[in-house]
Amino acid sequence: MAEKLAKPAKRLSSDSNSHEGAAAGEISALEEAFRKFAVHGDTRATGKEMHGKNWSKLCKDCNIIDGKNVTTTDVDIVFSKIKGKSVRTITFEQFKEALQELSKKRFKGKSDEEALQEMYKLIEGKGPGLTGVTKTVSSPTVSRLTDTSKFTGSHKERFDASGKGKGRAGREDLVDNSGYVSGYKHAGTYDHKVQGNK
Numbered sequence: 001m002a003e004k005l006a007k008p009a010k011r012l013s014s015d016s017n018s019h020e021g022a023a024a025g026e027i028s029a030l031e032e033a034f035r036k037f038a039v040h041g042d043t044r045a046t047g048k049e050m051h052g053k054n055w056s057k058l059c060k061d062c063n064i065i066d067g068k069n070v071t072t073t074d075v076d077i078v079f080s081k082i083k084g085k086s087v088r089t090i091t092f093e094q095f096k097e098a099l100q101e102l103s104k105k106r107f108k109g110k111s112d113e114e115a116l117q118e119m120y121k122l123i124e125g126k127g128p129g130l131t132g133v134t135k136t137v138s139s140p141t142v143s144r145l146t147d148t149s150k151f152t153g154s155h156k157e158r159f160d161a162s163g164k165g166k167g168r169a170g171r172e173d174l175v176d177n178s179g180y181v182s183g184y185k186h187a188g189t190y191d192h193k194v195q196g197n198k
């Protein structure tokens with residue numbers, strides 16, 4: 001039984017080595033780009049599987065989608081065709097199949113192998129871009145509205161002198177059980193006065 005398990009593992013490793021020998025630089029750079037996009041936006045991602053959202057982002061960021069030959073609809077159709085029926089992700093091998101499928105549409109005048117190499121060149125060395133991400137605005141209006149030292153009334157009570165929020169203490173009226181009236185300046189001095197007279 002152990003011999004049967006060892007033989008397929010050996011065969012798989014020799015297959016992968018012979019395949020990587022043909023295009024070692026391209027495959028590793030392609031896989032690196034795959035992993036970068038696979039983990040983008042997902043803290044739990046391992047980089048071994050890619051969601052449809054990240055597949056679409058890869059196609060947009062790497063200019064696979066040109067608007068004429070390949071559209072976002074084409075990208076989504078290829079993703080649905082390549083992935084399994086009850087699965088939401090694709091592996092690296094399925095990713096390469098999807099690229100092969102799209103390369104036929106993207107580079108129509110070239111042979112299948114040339115089109116696939118052109119597709120790899122578009123993706124290699126790229127990572128997810130931050131285009132369209134909301135940037136913080138530093139205008140005088142925004143800084144004036146967010147300066148806690150200028151707050152008045154009940155809003156002022158929510159922050160300490162340094163501008164840091166007090167949390168729950170700033171939102172709720174906490175009961176003072178010290179026995180003194182709120183706002184009394186000499187709170188806590190009774191024991192000192194009584195002990196001083198004795």
